[in-house]
Amino acid sequence: MNKRVVLNDGRTMPCIGFGCFRLPADRLKQVIESALDAGYRYFDTATRYENERAVGLALRLSGVPRASLHVVSKLWPTSFHEARRGIEYSLSELNLDYIDGYYLHWPGIHPDMRYRAWEAMLEMQQRGLIQSVGVSNFTIGQLEDLIARFGVRPTVNQIEIHPWYPEQALADWCKAHGIQVASWSPVFRGRAVTEPVLARIGAAYGKTGAQAVLRWHVEKGYIPLPKSGDPGRLKENFDIFDFSLSSDDAAAIASLENGEHLGDDPETFDGGTFMPGR
Ligand SMILES: NC(=O)c1ccc[n+]([C@@H]2O[C@H](COP(=O)([O-])OP(=O)(O)OC[C@H]3O[C@@H](n4cnc5c(N)ncnc54)[C@H](OP(=O)(O)O)[C@@H]3O)[C@@H](O)[C@H]2O)c1
Structure with a gap:
């Protein structure tokens, strides 16, 4: 099952991705092979993940085949002043002729x-090195500002979302x-697995709590990016396309909202001191 969503630039991407942040470096090749076997075709990385x-x-x-893969990478804010170099760095590290997102x-x-x-991303897109341009962790104000200035909508805003922090207004x-929201x-870094409400809902469909919450994302129209370094769990996370949540169950999942989240404040986070390749 690899349904694709249509983006605002006319291109498409898979409706679920494989998160590559903090994958075990010594087993990365096997983990990616397992993810491909499970059915994932979208792989989400970033210069910041150093992988x-x-x-x-x-x-x-x-x-x-390259054409069936969707590879996304991202530019860290400390590289914005030399963005072309940063994008070229990603291309050469990935060793790809083009990046899908x-x-x-x-x-x-x-x-x-x-x-x-x-601007550098749009230029690289013109040159065919990037297919779809997007953003991550942008607020409504930052999106409005970017669109007003350039007249180009990002295809995707990749943001922290889970039932505890649904970001409904932004979504x-x-x-x-x-x-498109990704x-x-x-799964709130595994918290979904220990949440009794999700375990109960998942069990009603013969699924786990993690599967119940990933199904919630897909039904909300988001592209979830679960990460797992374990072949069994990454397969489990992809196996969410053969059931639908009842409206009562979707409401029970939504009731977990309490504002807890992991990410920094997009208005004040400067990216620290990270520089690629140094
Ligand atoms: N744009 C951004 O700023 C940003 C920030 C953070 C993350 N991301 C992207 O989002 C992806 C996912 O985020 P994340 O890694 O922070 O969180 P996550 O996918 O919600 O959680 C990953 C954690 O949950 C565990 N887990 C996953 N599936 C499980 C299952 N079915 N049962 C039990 N435990 C399970 C994993 O452990 P095991 O590996 O041991 O299974 C891992 O510790 C990243 O890899 C990255 O691609 C983007």
């Missing part, structure tokens, strides 16, 4: 740098403006 090279190599060695990883705190980076705004930390 673009290993992810690209594992995908190439897999023998899966490339995103500003965070908005950063310097709008001028953000604009420069977005609704993205939907109204044709921007949800990071979709």
Whole structure:
């Protein structure tokens, strides 16, 4: 099962992705092979994860046709002032001729740098090196500002979403403006597994709590990006396309909202001191 969603630039991408943040470095190739066997075709990495090279190599060695893969990487805010170099770095680490999706990883705190980076991404898109341009962790205000300035809508806003932190206003705004939401930390770094409400709901469908919550994301229209380094769990996370949540169960999942979340504040997070390749 690999349904695709249509983006606002006319391209498509798979409706579920495989999160590559903190994959075990020593078993990365086997984990990616397991993810491909399970059915994942969208692989979500970033320069910040420091594994673009290993992810690209594992995908190439897999023998899966390039055209059926969807590879996303992201530019960290400390590279915005030299964005072209940052994008070229991603391309060379991944060892790909083009990247399916490339995103500003965070908005950063310097709008001028953000604009420069977005401009560089649009230029690389013109040159065929990036297919779809997107953003991550952008607020409504930051999206409005970027769109007003460039007249180009990001295809995707990748943001932290899970039942505890549903970001409903932002997700609704993205939907109204044709921007696809992708949800990071979709199982709240494993918290979904220990939540009794989710375990009970999952069991009613012969599924686990993690599967219940991932199904909730898909039914909300989001692209969830579960990460697992375990072949059994990553398969379990993909096996969510043969059941539908009742409205009562979807409401019970939504009632977990309490504002708890992991991410930084997009208005103040500057990306720290990370620089790729250094
Ligand atoms: N754009 C951004 O700023 C941003 C930020 C963070 C993450 N992301 C993206 O989102 C992806 C996912 O986020 P995440 O890794 O933070 O959180 P996550 O996918 O919600 O949670 C991953 C954790 O949950 C465990 N887990 C996953 N499936 C499980 C299952 N079925 N049963 C039990 N435990 C399970 C994993 O353990 P095991 O590995 O041991 O199974 C791992 O410890 C990342 O890999 C990355 O691609 C993007």
